[in-house]
Structures are given as structure tokens and as C-alpha cells.
Amino acid sequence: MVEKLRNYGIVAVFATLFIILSFASQSFLSPRNGANILDQSSILIILATTSTLCIIAGIFDLSIAAVGTGSAIMTVHAVNQFGLAGMIGGILFGALLGYITGIAIVSTNVSNFIGTLAASFTYRGLGLILASGGMVTINNPETAETMLGIFEGRLFGLKGAVYVSLTFAIIVGLALSKTVWGKKVYAVGGNAQAAYLAGIRPNRILISVYVVSGIGAGLAGVIYAGRYGTAATNSYSDTAAFTAIAAAVVGGVSVFGGTGAIWRGVLGILTFALIGNGLNLLGVDTTYQLTILGLLIFAAVAADQIFRRKKA
Amino acid sequence: MNSPTALVQLHEISKSFGATKAVKNVSVGLPAAQIIGLVGENGAGKSTLAKMIAGVYSADEGVIEFDGEPVSFKSPYEALNTGVSMMAQEIMLIPDATVEDNIFSGKMPARGMLPDRKKIRSEFEKLNNLTGFALDPDARVSTLRLADQQKVEIMRSISRNTKLIIMDEPSASLTVDEVQRLHHTIKELASKGVTILLISHFLEEVLDITQTVIVMRDGEVVRTGPTNLETVDSLVSGMVGRSLETRYFESQSASNNKVALSVQNVSNSFLTNISFDIHEGEILGLAGLIGSGRTEIARAIYGADRITAGQLKIGGQLCEISSPSTAIKNGIFMVPESRKEEGLFLEASILDNLMISTLGERAKRKFISKSATEKAAVALAEKVDLRYNSIHQSAGSLSGGNQQKILFGRAIEIAPKILIVDEPTRGVDIAAKRAIHEILINLAKQGIAILFISSEIEEVLGVSDRVLVIHRGKVQAEFTTPFDQTNVMAAFFGQTTGENNG
Structure with a gap:
């Protein structure tokens, strides 16, 4: 019973919220509102996906917002140089930064928390350099228009960015649950020492996780550049990284690593969106929303702790 | 089994972890001011039993009496306040603090908000004399040898007016010389009225320094009695329930293989x-x-x-x-x-x-x-x-x-x-x-x-x-x-x- 509650609590919370809001607000169930919720969440779905992956692997990556920002700036530069193909450059740049973070942390044995925090400052500084201290803009209006169309244009009522982020979440989710690599990620996150003695190379796995985290952030950067046609050093604030981590935890991913699934992080983000959306529809002052969200996050972590103690 | 001089008396104590019954219906007394040995194979329930006395675990069933009063410690802290302390298998000290500060960290003599250094030093000297340890109060614990770190733990126990000290495998990681000094300390403590419960795999040690021995097997107390009636063989057969010579399997004589x-x-x-x-x-x-x-x-x-x-x-x-x-x-x-x-x-x-x-x-x-x-x-x-x-x-x-x-x-x-x-x-x-x-x-x-x-x-x-x-x-x-x-x-x-x- 306790085990079930821990495993499916987030589903119950999400469903309850959904039902309550359906009754409480007439406009909640409208297709437009649903599309709105997803549109607003698209970037965070990507970041929650990689944050969930990191937590399962037993690490936190606090640098994703900075990597996303750097990638957005890099995307603008690359697109100005190579046209639309430059978008790939933005993603590769994210992957490269993730790889550097991974190598640096794994080879020095710095704690991942502090290591990625330091990386976050460094990459934000790098963004500052790349943007020459200000803002960069896509200078070909046609290219900017096409990119806007890709990410903001609607197909079946949903924006392109939503399809991109859900596809990314599904790919990472499948890789994690169906491949040998995924099993090794769980093993390293669950017990790195045991994984090592079982013949896994934990460092390699961790570096690959940092790279995927970087790719996600890179993708977020590309979407930003596409949406706004510009990028600056404040494109993504670190709150985005914290929200993504919080979503994974609220979704029921244990911060101790080794357990969880990608859908949990995604559902966590959607729950946040639902709360925000619901409070708006119900006319609750936006000033209360952050407080409510904060308490919810704390409750989720506390519940995880309590369930663990019960089991022990 | 009820002895009038028992410091601790257990009545039908049981404890389970999930489906495993770690301790089954144990009734036994710990005579005051004695060194009591607790022996048994791995998993016989020794540590679990000791941890219940020390308030780390609470018993599922049964009553524990301390000094004639029924007690139910909800935490090691409560047990400590009543006079029971347990030295775990791993040393639990603050490595970067001094010997003195470690000993008094729980109850530090103080003047208002500040530690009373003079009082601390004089209390420390009293402990040093009592135990004969001659430790340097200003040495950082991380610089001490393992045996000396154990001494710090022991001094900390005594500083809290402990009546019962439980030691779980204290000599496991000590050198021969250090073990001898530990034994000397234990005897010294007992002569000053402290009761010692010694969990040990080293049967010679148990035979050598304890007065009473408790033998456990599969969560039950097989027997308890004066140590001088026991030998290594008798303890082992009590622990294992079979004689020593048992060879489980025929040897393969594989030494001629590749x-x-x-x-x-x-x-x-x-x-x-x-x-x-x-x-x-x-x-x-x-x-x-x-x-x-x-x-x-x-x-x-x-x-x-x-x-x-x-x-x-x-x-x-x-x-x-x-x-x-x-x-x-x-x-x-x-x-x-x-x-x-x-x-x-x-x-x-x-x-x-x-x-x-x-x-x-x-x-x-x-x-x-x-x-x-x-x-x-x-x-x-x-x-x-x-x-x-x-x-x-x-x-x-x-x-x-x-x-x-x-x-x-x-x-x-x-x-x-x-x-x-x-x-x-x-x-x-x-x-x-x-x-x-x-x-x-x-x-x-x-x-x-x-x-x-x-x-x-x-x-x-x-x-x-x-x-x-x-x-x-x-x-x-x-x-x-x-x-x-x-x-x-x-x-x-x-x-x-x-x-x-x-």
C-alpha cells in the first residue's frame, strides 16, 4: 500500500487536480486551454526529462539553464553562418558543454552538485563572451521566419515545440527503459560501487548522462533562438533548472538515485503547469502561486523520505 | 534465570525484521559490575539484542528492566541518560575535533553560553586517572590510532556516568598489543563498578576476561553461566550446535589439475x-x-x-x-x-x-x-x-x-x-x-x-x-x-x- 502510494502518488495528484479543475472552471477542458498548458511547458518538458535522467543516475546537473543560454547564443551565430543547418550546431554545442562538464567532474571526483554549479557560472560567462556582452540576433529575416514556423507554428492545435519536446522525452525514456545503456544508468545511480564491481564503468556512463543533459539544454537553446530570433545571456534563468529538478522529485523520482522514470519528470512539469493554470482560471492571485508550488515540492520530498523509513 | 544482582534483566524479548526473527523470546540477566561475554555465530542475534538494550531498536515483545525498573528506551539518547551506552563496531567520533571536545560534546560543562575550559580539563584529568589512558586532551581524534580512538569512546561513555557499556567487537581491528591494553581497561572499569557487555568473535578473549558468558544461536539464548565452566570447544558447540570436526564435503583433490x-x-x-x-x-x-x-x-x-x-x-x-x-x-x-x-x-x-x-x-x-x-x-x-x-x-x-x-x-x-x-x-x-x-x-x-x-x-x-x-x-x-x-x-x-x- 505504502509502496503503491509512493509509486503512483503523482498520478493520483494529477488526476485529482484535473477532475477538480474540470468541475471548478468551465474553460479548463477547452482544447485551447489544454494546448496552452502544453505550449507553456514545452521547454520545461525537455529540461525535466534530462533532470530526471540525471537524478536516476545519481547526479544533479545545475548547469542546464546556462548551457541552454549558451546554446541559444551559439545557435544564432551558427544560423547566421550556415543557415537553418546551424540549428544542429546549437545542439552540438550543448552536447560539447555537457561532455566537458562530465569529464571535468568525473576525472577530479568533485561533487556533481558543486561541479555543475561551477560549470553553470562558467558557461554563463562563456555566453557573455559569445554574445559580446549583449544580445545576438538572427540577421536573415527569412531564416528567422522559418525557425519561428517550425517551433511556433501549430499542427493539430499544438505548437511545433511541443512535438519536439515530447519526441525528445520519448526517445530518452525509451533509451532509459529499453536499452543496455539505460540499465547501466539505473545501476550506477542505484549503487555506483556495486556497478563498478559488476563490470560497469560508472565514469563512462556518467559522462554519457552529462552529454544527454547537454543535448537537452542545447535543444532548449535552439527552440529559444527559433522562438525569439534573438538570444542573450539571460535567455534562460537558473530557475528553469531548479524547476526541472523539482518536477522530477514531485513526479516521484527518488533523489537517492537508481529508481524512477522519465514520464515522472514530465508529469511533474505538467502538474506544475496545471496548478498554475488552475489557480489562474480560479482567479487566485498569482502572488500565492510560488508559495503553493514550494510547499508541494517539499511535501513530495518529505513523502519520499517517510516511505523509505517505513520500508527500512 | 532471574538473578537478584542483575543490572539489566530481559524478559521474553523478541525482535523481527520483516520475515526474519532476529531475536526469539530471550530472557536473560546481566549481573551488575561484571564483564559479560556475548557470543554466537554471525547472524545469531547478538548485535540486535545489544541494540535493544541500548535503545537503538525497540523490542517487538517483552520487557527490559534496568536497575529493577521496566524501561523502554525510544532512542540511544534516552538509554544514555539512564546509564547505558553502546560502542558500535564503527567508531563514531568527530574526527576534526579534539579528544577533550569529543568526550564532552554531549554534555559540555559551561558557563553561560561558553564552554568552561577549566572545568572540562579537570574533568578530563579525572577520567584520565580513572582509566589510566594518558591521552592528550588537545590531540585531534583523526591523528589518533584506532585503539586510542576507542579509548576516547570509552572515556565519553564513562563521563556520562554510564552503568553499562556495550562493546560490539571492540578488538576486531586492534593489534595484539592494543587488545591487551583494551582488556586491561575493561577490567579496570569493571572493578570500578561498571558493567560491561562484550560481544566478541574471539573466544579466547571471552574466556580470558569475562565472568559470565551468554551463548546465542539462531536468535535464542542457548545458555548463560559462569565463564570458568566453559572452554573454546564448549562455546563453539553451543554456538554451532554441532561439533568442530564436521567436514561439510569431501575434498576434491584438485591440486593436480591445470x-x-x-x-x-x-x-x-x-x-x-x-x-x-x-x-x-x-x-x-x-x-x-x-x-x-x-x-x-x-x-x-x-x-x-x-x-x-x-x-x-x-x-x-x-x-x-x-x-x-x-x-x-x-x-x-x-x-x-x-x-x-x-x-x-x-x-x-x-x-x-x-x-x-x-x-x-x-x-x-x-x-x-x-x-x-x-x-x-x-x-x-x-x-x-x-x-x-x-x-x-x-x-x-x-x-x-x-x-x-x-x-x-x-x-x-x-x-x-x-x-x-x-x-x-x-x-x-x-x-x-x-x-x-x-x-x-x-x-x-x-x-x-x-x-x-x-x-x-x-x-x-x-x-x-x-x-x-x-x-x-x-x-x-x-x-x-x-x-x-x-x-x-x-x-x-x-x-x-x-x-x-x-
Whole structure:
């Protein structure tokens, strides 16, 4: 019973919220509102996906917002140089930064928390350099228009960015649950020492996780550049990284690593969106929303702790 | 069993962890101002019993009386305030604080908000005189030797007006000299009216310094009585319920087979010049005290610790083993010492735990074939006689013995030529222990060379074809069947006697 509650609590919370809001607000169930919720969440779905992956692997990556920002700036530069193909450059740049973070942390044995925090400052500084201290803009209006169309244009009522982020979440989710690599990620996150003695190379796995985290952030950067046609050093604030981590935890991913699934992080983000959306529809002052969200996050972590103690 | 002078009296105490009954209906008294020995095999329930007295665990059933009053400690803190302190197997001190500050950290003499340094120093001197330890109050704990750190723990216990000190294996990691000094301290404390409950695997120690001894087996107290009526043999037969000479299995006489692994002059920071051969189908036992270097030999062979000198030959071929993954590729697998910390993924399923090392080989283009791996895992579980409900249940939900069997399942799946097993039966019940011994024997019969490490001397002698005794990082002696337990035991302590050594 306790085990079930821990495993499916987030589903119950999400469903309850959904039902309550359906009754409480007439406009909640409208297709437009649903599309709105997803549109607003698209970037965070990507970041929650990689944050969930990191937590399962037993690490936190606090640098994703900075990597996303750097990638957005890099995307603008690359697109100005190579046209639309430059978008790939933005993603590769994210992957490269993730790889550097991974190598640096794994080879020095710095704690991942502090290591990625330091990386976050460094990459934000790098963004500052790349943007020459200000803002960069896509200078070909046609290219900017096409990119806007890709990410903001609607197909079946949903924006392109939503399809991109859900596809990314599904790919990472499948890789994690169906491949040998995924099993090794769980093993390293669950017990790195045991994984090592079982013949896994934990460092390699961790570096690959940092790279995927970087790719996600890179993708977020590309979407930003596409949406706004510009990028600056404040494109993504670190709150985005914290929200993504919080979503994974609220979704029921244990911060101790080794357990969880990608859908949990995604559902966590959607729950946040639902709360925000619901409070708006119900006319609750936006000033209360952050407080409510904060308490919810704390409750989720506390519940995880309590369930663990019960089991022990 | 009720004695009028008992400081602590237990009435029908029981404690379970999940399905395992760790302590069953125990009624026993601890006579005041005595040194009381508590002996039993691994998993007999000694530590659990002690932890209930010290308030770490609460009893499921029964009553504990302290000084004639029924008590139910909800935490070690409550127990401490009543006068019970427990020194755990691991030292629990603040390494960067001074000796003095560690001793008084709980109840620091103070003037208002500030520590009263003068009072602290004078209290410390009183303790120093009482115990005769002569420790430097300003030394940082991290700079002290282990034995001295234990003294700090003892002084801390006494500073709190402790009436009962529980020591769980205090001499396990001490040198011979340090052990003697510890014994002196314990006697000194007892003569000053402190009651000591000593949990120990060293039977000589128990016979030497205790007045009363409690023997436990399978969670029950087998008997309790004056120590001077006991001998090593009588204690052991009480603990095991069978006599010493029992040999579990016929020896394989595999020493004429081909050499599977040759360890040649291997050294690192723990080991000096380790050399030996293991033959195909042979079970080679590694015996010795905890900390003697047995585990370090295993880890060095397995590539988990670096080797600074020497070499390994597998099947006559020189092999460079730089990590466990290269070891596995070269046909070596190790079932590590502590299954929970080093072996298993407790939150993961039985299936994943069994297959983790071989997923790559079984996968089709990196994707796992669910039905095939499931089938293979179920077959493995059967081979090792695993008791479970679903192959998808978490490894953490199984008993210790079944958890250990998972690791053997993983070993069979990897199919190594050389299998290292480090303390495979620690904390498992008798039935699981038997099963594990049978698995080992069967693997040896298939030609696998097995390096078997255990702290339980009876087990090493009962299962191995040949035994090496390790002492201070060196091979002290080699024994072949029939084993002479006294000689083997002597080698544990660095004494090599008899002609049976090599």
C-alpha cells in the first residue's frame, strides 16, 4: 500500500487536480486551454526529462539553464553562418558543454552538485563572451521566419515545440527503459560501487548522462533562438533548472538515485503547469502561486523520505 | 534465570525484521559490575539484542528492566541518560575535533553560553586517572590510532556516568598489543563498578576476561553461566550446535589439475609479495583475521585495487587487469564482501540484478529482449535455489541469504573461469548457508577455480581443498587437508607451527 502510494502518488495528484479543475472552471477542458498548458511547458518538458535522467543516475546537473543560454547564443551565430543547418550546431554545442562538464567532474571526483554549479557560472560567462556582452540576433529575416514556423507554428492545435519536446522525452525514456545503456544508468545511480564491481564503468556512463543533459539544454537553446530570433545571456534563468529538478522529485523520482522514470519528470512539469493554470482560471492571485508550488515540492520530498523509513 | 544482582534483566524479548526473527523470546540477566561475554555465530542475534538494550531498536515483545525498573528506551539518547551506552563496531567520533571536545560534546560543562575550559580539563584529568589512558586532551581524534580512538569512546561513555557499556567487537581491528591494553581497561572499569557487555568473535578473549558468558544461536539464548565452566570447544558447540570436526564435503583433490590463476609477487599498499596458484576445480580458502588483507588480495586480483608490483597469469597467459570490467573479460568474477554496499542494486529488480553484467551480450543491437532475459533470469534463479515471488520484485525485499544467491546467480550467468567469493555467508541463515556451500562445490566440480574468503574458520576448513592464512598483508602459511584447526588458528596471529605449512 505504502509502496503503491509512493509509486503512483503523482498520478493520483494529477488526476485529482484535473477532475477538480474540470468541475471548478468551465474553460479548463477547452482544447485551447489544454494546448496552452502544453505550449507553456514545452521547454520545461525537455529540461525535466534530462533532470530526471540525471537524478536516476545519481547526479544533479545545475548547469542546464546556462548551457541552454549558451546554446541559444551559439545557435544564432551558427544560423547566421550556415543557415537553418546551424540549428544542429546549437545542439552540438550543448552536447560539447555537457561532455566537458562530465569529464571535468568525473576525472577530479568533485561533487556533481558543486561541479555543475561551477560549470553553470562558467558557461554563463562563456555566453557573455559569445554574445559580446549583449544580445545576438538572427540577421536573415527569412531564416528567422522559418525557425519561428517550425517551433511556433501549430499542427493539430499544438505548437511545433511541443512535438519536439515530447519526441525528445520519448526517445530518452525509451533509451532509459529499453536499452543496455539505460540499465547501466539505473545501476550506477542505484549503487555506483556495486556497478563498478559488476563490470560497469560508472565514469563512462556518467559522462554519457552529462552529454544527454547537454543535448537537452542545447535543444532548449535552439527552440529559444527559433522562438525569439534573438538570444542573450539571460535567455534562460537558473530557475528553469531548479524547476526541472523539482518536477522530477514531485513526479516521484527518488533523489537517492537508481529508481524512477522519465514520464515522472514530465508529469511533474505538467502538474506544475496545471496548478498554475488552475489557480489562474480560479482567479487566485498569482502572488500565492510560488508559495503553493514550494510547499508541494517539499511535501513530495518529505513523502519520499517517510516511505523509505517505513520500508527500512 | 532471574538473578537478584542483575543490572539489566530481559524478559521474553523478541525482535523481527520483516520475515526474519532476529531475536526469539530471550530472557536473560546481566549481573551488575561484571564483564559479560556475548557470543554466537554471525547472524545469531547478538548485535540486535545489544541494540535493544541500548535503545537503538525497540523490542517487538517483552520487557527490559534496568536497575529493577521496566524501561523502554525510544532512542540511544534516552538509554544514555539512564546509564547505558553502546560502542558500535564503527567508531563514531568527530574526527576534526579534539579528544577533550569529543568526550564532552554531549554534555559540555559551561558557563553561560561558553564552554568552561577549566572545568572540562579537570574533568578530563579525572577520567584520565580513572582509566589510566594518558591521552592528550588537545590531540585531534583523526591523528589518533584506532585503539586510542576507542579509548576516547570509552572515556565519553564513562563521563556520562554510564552503568553499562556495550562493546560490539571492540578488538576486531586492534593489534595484539592494543587488545591487551583494551582488556586491561575493561577490567579496570569493571572493578570500578561498571558493567560491561562484550560481544566478541574471539573466544579466547571471552574466556580470558569475562565472568559470565551468554551463548546465542539462531536468535535464542542457548545458555548463560559462569565463564570458568566453559572452554573454546564448549562455546563453539553451543554456538554451532554441532561439533568442530564436521567436514561439510569431501575434498576434491584438485591440486593436480591445470593452474587456472597464478598470482606472482603481487604487492600494493596493503599487500606484500603475495604469490599462490589456484587450480581448475579447486576451492582455495583465504583465512585470517579481519583486516589481515584477505579482501585486499581479492580486490587486487579483480582489478578493483591497483597493483604496484607483481603479475597475474590466467591459464598460463600474462594478464593486465586494470578494472573489474577487464577482469570479467578475462574470466574472473568476484562476489564482493558486503552484498548491500558493493554487490546489489537494492531498489532494482531481481532480474536486473542477475543480468546487469551480461546485458550487453544478450542484447540485440543494444536493445534488451525482454522475454529472453526474463527466461534466462528465471532459469538462473532456479539454479541458485532463489526463493522469491516475482522476478520483478526488488532485490532489497529479499532476505540476506537470498540476496547473496542473486550474486551467485550473476556469477553463474557470467560463467567465469575463476570465481572469488568474499564472505558469502555473512549474516545469512543456516539453510541459505548450506545452499551457498553447495553452489560453491558444484561450481568447483564444473572446473571453476574458486577463491573462498570467510571469517568463519569452521566454514573455511569445511569447504576448502586448501587454505592460505593471511597475516598483515602476507601469506603466513599454507594448509592442506586434513586441516589442524589449532595450527591454522595460530597462523591467524602470526605464529607458524607444525609441518603443515608451506
